[in-house]
Amino acid sequence: MSEFKPLDPLLHSQLRLAVMSLLLSVDEAEFTFIKEKTESTAGNLSVQLDKLEKAGYVQIEKSFRGKRPLTTCKITQVGVKAFESYVENLKKYIT
Amino acid sequence: MSEFKPLDPLLHSQLRLAVMSLLLSVDEAEFTFIKEKTESTAGNLSVQLDKLEKAGYVQIEKSFRGKRPLTTCKITQVGVKAFESYVENLKKYIT
DNA sequence: ATAAATAGGTTTATTTTATAAACTATTTTA
DNA sequence: TAAAATAGTTTATAAAATAAACCTATTTAT
Numbered sequence: 468m469s470e471f472k473p474l475d476p477l478l479h480s481q482l483r484l485a486v487m488s489l490l491l492s493v494d495e496a497e498f499t500f501i502k503e504k505t506e507s508t509a510g511n512l513s514v515q516l517d518k519l520e521k522a523g524y525v526q527i528e529k530s531f532r533g534k535r536p537l538t539t540c541k542i543t544q545v546g547v548k549a550f551e552s553y554v555e556n557l558k559k560y561i562t
Numbered sequence: 563m564s565e566f567k568p569l570d571p572l573l574h575s576q577l578r579l580a581v582m583s584l585l586l587s588v589d590e591a592e593f594t595f596i597k598e599k600t601e602s603t604a605g606n607l608s609v610q611l612d613k614l615e616k617a618g619y620v621q622i623e624k625s626f627r628g629k630r631p632l633t634t635c636k637i638t639q640v641g642v643k644a645f646e647s648y649v650e651n652l653k654k655y656i657t
Numbered sequence: 658a659t660a661a662a663t664a665g666g667t668t669t670a671t672t673t674t675a676t677a678a679a680c681t682a683t684t685t686t687a
Numbered sequence: 688t689a690a691a692a693t694a695g696t697t698t699a700t701a702a703a704a705t706a707a708a709c710c711t712a713t714t715t716a717t
Contacts, residue, residue, distance in 0.1 A: 470599070471576075471580040471583070471599075471600055471601070473576070474576050476576075476673095476674090479574070479576060480674080480675075481566075481568070481569050481571075481574060481675090482675080482676090484655050484656075485566040485655060488566070488654075488655045488656065498694075498695070499693085499694070499695090502694095502695095504565070504566075505566055506566070507676095508676075508677065508678090509694070509695055509696085510676075510677065510678075510679090510695085510696075510697085510698095511675070511676055511677075512695095513695065513696060513697085514674095514675080514676085514696090514697090515675085517696095518674095533684095534683075534684070535683075535684070535693065535694065535695095536682090536683085536693085536694055536695065537694085538694080538695070554656045557652075557656065559583075560579050560580060560583045561579075561583065561649045561652065571702095571703090575703080575704075576704090577704080577705090593665070593666070594664085594665070594666090597665095602705095603705075603706065603707090604665070604666055604667085605666085605667075605668080605669095605705075605706065605707075605708090606704075606705055606706075607666095608665095608666065608667060608668090609667090609668090609703095609704080609705085610704085612667095613703095628713095629712075629713065630664060630665065630666095630712075630713070631664085631665055631666065631711090631712085632665085633665080633666075
């Protein structure tokens, strides 16, 4: 077996990795908060969150705050596991 | 400033990262050795080595062993530096 | 001696990603 | 009541990764 295990392509992406990292550190986070913290554009973030959701790595809830739409994100247990194993694999590349 | 510093796109790629990681651990390496260790196809490896060379991260020497072509790769100081700073940045995403 | 297989790659084509730009819908402010 | 802002989504474009096809020379088998 190779030293270099495959890196989950869903996590091996700067923005998605930043999003996951952020979501690991909080209970949940709003779309705009993630956007600011990651310094991403809304469009890009929207697309990447979609992918993470489709993979079951995050859970996305749409609601309203007052009259405006509010998108809230939470990492799932599947997401946590995937992140951890990604990091384990990655370590073999960087140490 | 954001927690998430940009990750050098040249290094944030599975195969190129594996190549750099490998080259860090040896004095120099032959094309076929790298190909085996990284379990990559020759085409893909050729393209990625080219990019690393153009960035000045590796140095590539073409010669002959007996009658057959031999491609030998070595990481440069610029490459080592880039790798180190990539790892520093990456750590903020994964810890 | 010729044909087929192997070595050691490179080049080109295709698919996938990342990203930006444009758009929608509502709401607030001037 | 326009104009600008909020909170996103959708579509288009650029860039990357990867695979497939190709090339040249060398061995090996017939």
